[in-house]
Amino acid sequence: MTRPMVSYKNVRKSFGQIEVLKGVNLEIGEGEKVALIGPSGSGKTTLIRMLMTLEQPTSGVIEVDGTPLWHMEVNKKLVPANEKHLRNVRKNIGMVFQHFNLFPHMTVLENCTVAPIHVLGLSKKEARERAVEMLEKVKLGDKLDVYPSQLSGGQKQRVAMARALVMRPKVMLFDEVTSALDPELVGEVLEVIRELAHEGKMTMILVTHEMEFARDVADRIVFLDNGYIVAEGPPEQIFEYSSNERLKRFLSRFRLHSVYPLTTRSV
Amino acid sequence: MIWDWNIVKDVFPLIFRAMWLTLGLTLACYAVSLVLGIIWTLLRRAPWAWFRWTVNGVLEFIRSTPPLVQLYFLFYAWPLVPHVGVTLSPIAAAIIGLGVHYSTYTSEVYRSGIDAVDKGQWEAALALNFSRARTWTKVILPQAIPPIIPMLGNYLIIMFKEIPTTASIGVMGMMLTAKMYGAQHWVYLEPFTIVAFFFLLLSYPSSLFVQWLEKKMNRRFDKNEVLHEAKQKGVVV
Numbered sequence: 158m159t160r161p162m163v164s165y166k167n168v169r170k171s172f173g174q175i176e177v178l179k180g181v182n183l184e185i186g187e188g189e190k191v192a193l194i195g196p197s198g199s200g201k202t203t204l205i206r207m208l209m210t211l212e213q214p215t216s217g218v219i220e221v222d223g224t225p226l227w228h229m230e231v232n233k234k235l236v237p238a239n240e241k242h243l244r245n246v247r248k249n250i251g252m253v254f255q256h257f258n259l260f261p262h263m264t265v266l267e268n269c270t271v272a273p274i275h276v277l278g279l280s281k282k283e284a285r286e287r288a289v290e291m292l293e294k295v296k297l298g299d300k301l302d303v304y305p306s307q308l309s310g311g312q313k314q315r316v317a318m319a320r321a322l323v324m325r326p327k328v329m330l331f332d333e334v335t336s337a338l339d340p341e342l343v344g345e346v347l348e349v350i351r352e353l354a355h356e357g358k359m360t361m362i363l364v365t366h367e368m369e370f371a372r373d374v375a376d377r378i379v380f381l382d383n384g385y386i387v388a389e390g391p392p393e394q395i396f397e398y399s400s401n402e403r404l405k406r407f408l409s410r411f412r413l414h415s416v417y418p419l420t421t422r423s424v
Numbered sequence: 425m426i427w428d429w430n431i432v433k434d435v436f437p438l439i440f441r442a443m444w445l446t447l448g449l450t451l452a453c454y455a456v457s458l459v460l461g462i463i464w465t466l467l468r469r470a471p472w473a474w475f476r477w478t479v480n481g482v483l484e485f486i487r488s489t490p491p492l493v494q495l496y497f498l499f500y501a502w503p504l505v506p507h508v509g510v511t512l513s514p515i516a517a518a519i520i521g522l523g524v525h526y527s528t529y530t531s532e533v534y535r536s537g538i539d540a541v542d543k544g545q546w547e548a549a550l551a552l553n554f555s556r557a558r559t560w561t562k563v564i565l566p567q568a569i570p571p572i573i574p575m576l577g578n579y580l581i582i583m584f585k586e587i588p589t590t591a592s593i594g595v596m597g598m599m600l601t602a603k604m605y606g607a608q609h610w611v612y613l614e615p616f617t618i619v620a621f622f623f624l625l626l627s628y629p630s631s632l633f634v635q636w637l638e639k640k641m642n643r644r645f646d647k648n649e650v651l652h653e654a655k656q657k658g659v660v661v
Binding site: 209210211240244247248250251252254256257258259260261262271272275276320321324 | 542544545547548550551552553554555556558562563566567
């Protein structure tokens with residue numbers, strides 16, 4: 158593996174009495190594409206939400222590009238991070254949400270320029286150029302002055318992707334980005350992610366229920382169940398050769414075709 | 425008692441002049457309540473529970489006490505409080521008193537607007553690494569404020585009608601002007617009728633305006649409506 162971009166070291170997370178992550182160790186290399194799969198409630202979304210600093214881990218350390226995310230070093234000791242430190246590390250990370258979370262009071266273009274202008278400090282002209290470039294990449298170059306409420310779900314999600322991309326994060330997180338879409342709109346969103354993945358530079362972590370897609374795009378599949386990483390490996394190994402019973406049971410719920418002959422379906 | 429147009433001719437200009445003070449006072453009180461209201465709302469979101477609890481307690485106290493009592497306290501009692509007490513002019517006492525009183529209401533209105541903003545908006549702002557201040561000014565408030573403008577407008581009208589209470593501490597608005605004229609000339613029918621007429625003349629159109637605003641805002645925030653308009657324009661099919 159290339160140098161690690163993201164690493165989880167014995168990370169645990171509880172919500173009240175319920176422990177959703179029970180000690181996760183995971184390293185993700187620079188430029189690597191990792192798909193997190195697993196039943197709902199297995200903790201995969203929580204795993205990336207902690208990386209986006211939307212949830213604080215109960216214990217353990219998360220590092221981004223060698224820097225602890227939720228901690229900072231003071232006199233060689235790790236202490237809880239302050240807002241300044243969080244903002245500094247957070248700028249490396251971008252996220253696309255299941256429910257898009259576009260800003261409804263801004264046009265498509267404004268959605269993509271507001272953060273470059275007010276967070277990165279770009280001029281309006283620079284921000285616009287960057288935004289237009291990204292919106293063209295997601296094939297929405299003709300929708301610049303439209304409001305989100307006038308777009309279809311698939312178009313909204315592509316705007317959300319452009320909005321995250323203009324910040325040029327090192328790590329992009331995709332949280333079940335097609336789960337809220339009508340089936341016929343899933344394809345256009347996956348297509349954009351696939352293109353991004355093939356460009357290769359960006360580290361990508363995808364939480365997804367689209368098994369075909371995960372197998373096609375990811376370098377590595379990580380299977381979580383009940384708060385643990387139960388199995389991980391290259392797609393071929395996970396989808397074809399794994400002998401893990403829980404993984405096989407999980408995969409048997411999805412109908413998978415082509416690419417690899419499947420032996421896991423008959424469980 | 426007979427309606428006398430000569431008295432009307434005599435008193436009308438006095439009350440008309442006093443109207444400007446009443447209006448100015450309304451706007452000043454309203455400005456205080458709008459600014460202070462948002463400050464209360466933000467303080468009530470502070471991370472420390474004891475602090476929120478204290479702020480809520482203060483607000484509840486202010487809201488549960490009649491504005492008239494607060495005006496009397498500010499004007500007559502406050503100057504006598506040792507160390508912190510200061511003498512206020514009637515107008516200053518009125519602006520502070522009513523402004524603070526109504527800020528407890530506008531604070532509730534702001535809160536309802538902010539609570540109505542989807543949680544995902546906060547998360548998106550954080551994911552884009554907005555500072556806290558930018559999150560408020562660029563993302564949350566622009567969505568929280570428009571839907572509550574009609575409610576805030578209603579408080580303007582309610583507050584306007586509360587201004588005559590300031591006559592009790594000697595603010596020479598329309599009310600006190602009419603009362604003093606009456607006391608001097610032993611006529612009350614015409615002066616107070618004119619005062620009522622002015623209040624009607626100003627509040628009724630305002631309430632119509634607020635109703636219109638409410639309809640407009642509702643439409644703006646009804647997504648189906650927006651979509652419908654978009655379809656008509658051919659943006660989506």
